[in-house]
Amino acid sequence: MNNWEKSNLELTPAPEMTLIDESGDLTILIKHDYYSSDTEHGRFLLGSFIDSLSESGEPILKVILVDSAVNLIRDPFFSSRILKLFSLSRYSYVCEDSLEAFDVDYTPGENVIVCPAADISMQILQSAHLITLS
Secondary structure (H helix, E strand, O other), X not given: OOOOOHHHHOOOOOHHHOOOOOOOOEEEEXXXXXXXXXXXXXXXXXXXXXHHHHHOOXXXXXXXXXXXXXXXXXXXXXXXXXXXXXXHEEXXXXXXXXXXXXXXXXXXXXXXXXXXXXXXXXXXXXXXXXXXXO
């Protein structure tokens, strides 16, 4: 135990760490083009999760694709699912560095932004309600 006054223990976050997104809307981060293991079952699970998110009715602020998840854009099993998720979100971000690394050619749609990994990192850090599929 200590004798500090309670006011001395109260912390205020630095302004740069204050969450910008306080809406309660979800941010969906997808990191891979499969779930758990790179198998047909892992692909089926990821498809089911994406469908559930699309049908949940929960407001989606951001969808973010990084790493091998950018392959979902060109995969026939996932492309329509991802486009639907993009259309339900206010903003969607695709990692430019990941597109280049996985040689995915993509022209962004209406509410989709292709940006470098540094910008993606800031979007993730500013997200209050983050769901990560990896």
